[in-house]
Amino acid sequence: MAPHPAHPTQDVVTSRREGSVFVITIDHPPVNALGVAVRQGLMAAIEAAEQDPEVQAVLVLGAGRHFIAGADIREFGKPPQPPLLTDVCNRIEACTKPVVAAVQGSALGGGLEVVLAAHYRLALPGAKFALPEVTLGLLPGAGGTQRAPRLMGVEAALDLMLDGKPIGARQAQALGLVDRWVDGTDPVQAGLAYARELAASGAPVRPTRDLRIAVADMPAASQALDAARASLNKKYRGLFSPARIIDAVQAVLDRPFDEGLRLERDYFRQCLDTPQRQALIHTFFAEREAAKVPEAGRAQPRPLDRVGIVGGGTMGAGIAVAMLDAGLPVTMIERDEPSLERGRANVAKVYDSLVKRGRLDAAERDRRLGMWSGATDYQALADADLVVEAVFEDMAVKSAVFAELDRACKPGAVLASNTSYLDIDQLAKTVSRPQDVIGLHFFSPANIMKLLEIVVPDQVADDVVATGFALARRLKKVAVRAGVCDGFIGNRILAVYRLAADYMLADGASPYQIDQAVRGFGFPMGPFQVADLAGGDIGWAARKRRAPTRDPNLRYVPIADRLCERGWFGQKTGRGWYLYPEGGRAGQEDPEVLAIMDEERRKAGAAPRAFTQEDIMRRYMAAMINEAANVVHQGIALRPLDVDVAMLYGFGFPRYRGGPLHYADHVGLDVVLADIRAFAAEDPHFWKPSPLLVELVEQGRHFNDLNQSKQG
Structure with missing residues (x-):
């Protein structure tokens, strides 16, 4: 039979009739991302299938290696153009003819929301399913929070949305996310066979909104929601979107589907406005931009x-x-x-x-x-x-x-x-x-x-x-x-903010206060926990190596040396800044360390003063940001985003804060510079404002203004 006439968006969504099956193919390389043309094409194709009296079933699939691997990143940060994906999914679900989604490769984010809106779901080997919006500070915003629990139950749906990681075809079938797993390589033939089988048997449409799996066992569903809320502070500390995901899933139990959709959309808009979302989007793009370097643009890699x-x-x-x-x-x-x-x-x-x-x-x-x-x-x-x-x-x-x-x-x-x-x-x-x-x-x-x-x-x-x-x-x-310098990017910056932490020790803070403040900011560990994990002997050797070239104007804090002289190298020796009884990994505060610190302060003639958590983090972050600015100013890092990526992936900087230089832009460079100048009144040798930071403040610019690619 002749193909059905193509609609205006034929370049990214095509359709044809194969007997009684209307085949809709998304062909938007490289990953069939859900750009506006794809959304328009899907809407038009479903309408065409609806109006064709010879069509008994509809098959949706992706060309190439993927079904739909999420949103079109080129649309990030731009006002959405109609139709919204929510409207597309609602239209798919409302089709009066059975709609089958045949998934090969990735069905991620909005791609999985399209799958959830279909009436029947088929997976091929290698198919991957995920709702990773939480990693961008968002939640599924096209019905995913309402349909996934109705299809696979509350606990499994929460795991999928809060974890953000993909699951495979067999696991998806076991959880009820897909109806059938087939062993084959051709999604067209597998999808046609399933669609024809459904049409021949007179299978009804099966809107996901009408399924009642989520409420079939209300005590278990409520228990899963309570457990997710209890884990928020431990697993998702500092993040906004996980709590909104849980609230949206709660609506599945408490409210009609359309009201739940409206709540989901409200929560989605709330997430869009958060600093966490802005930071996570910055991280997403910065990771990809970091690979664009002049040399890779000029040459091919060797075998x-x-x-x-x-x-x-x-x-x-x-x-x-x-x-x-x-x-x-x-x-x-x-x-x-x-x-x-x-x-x-x-x-x-x-x-x-x-x-x-x-x-x-x-x-x-x-x-x-x-x-x-x-x-x-x-x-x-x-x-x-x-x-x-x-x-x-x-x-x-x-x-x-x-x-x-x-x-x-x-x-x-x-x-x-x-x-x-x-x-x-x-x-x-x-x-x-x-x-x-x-x-x-x-x-x-x-x-x-x-x-x-x-x-x-x-x-x-x-x-x-x-x-x-x-x-x-x-x-x-x-x-x-x-670039080449002592410590390159990450370890060079680490040396400076660790020195700021040592100065706070000398001035009255305890290592346990500092670690607690740093963890409260979002780092998985504080600097003294990290030192114990890495081994105090490593830092001790580096300090001795650098001793001949140490700036005589900088204060030297010997407290760490006193611990190392006693053989207290951290976890591997059972003692460092913390005590590790019986080889444990969770450190305990050590009164003897505090006594050593008091003795060193007396020797230095220092009068200890109190530090609040805010005091600690202002100094810690100012030192990190200032040295990061120097690293960019001297060309050791090509761009501020390279520093952010290094600190995010190598040093535990919290992703939802976007890296030290993105964080500085958010706080305000004038605020950071004012802090540095205030601290310089106490210690002008350590607190020297970076020329780049001063220049940007004077020009009213931000670090992000310097993040243009330098790919050659």
């Missing part, structure tokens, strides 16, 4: 099939796991066989833990470990495309490793250092091929932490930088370009 790692300690093993997880064979080099065996054991320990927790099966563990090989001779790296050095943080040790790599590695191999602080330019000068040397600063644990700082020395080739960013994508990490 990347085999990887070498020098060093099998905690960091080297974590990097190895990250590579193996990405399907890259790894050759590990250690100085002798016992060290090599410990390196392999460190890698195996990670996988054994995953198997024990049910995150990986034993066969997959063995397959990944099978891609690992080890050697004590650098010649084993002769075929490696990239080698990451992960040895002790000492320039002499790393230079010796690079001399071996220079000798053993093939021409064009990328030579990378995982240094956290050391001068990559100096390291590059120790080899005959400085154009191949780059910094790849992983954060511990390297197989888990998302941030990868790609440190760009002066002589590196563009295609090596492009290779670094390609590797990050393959490892599913968020990459940030950093």
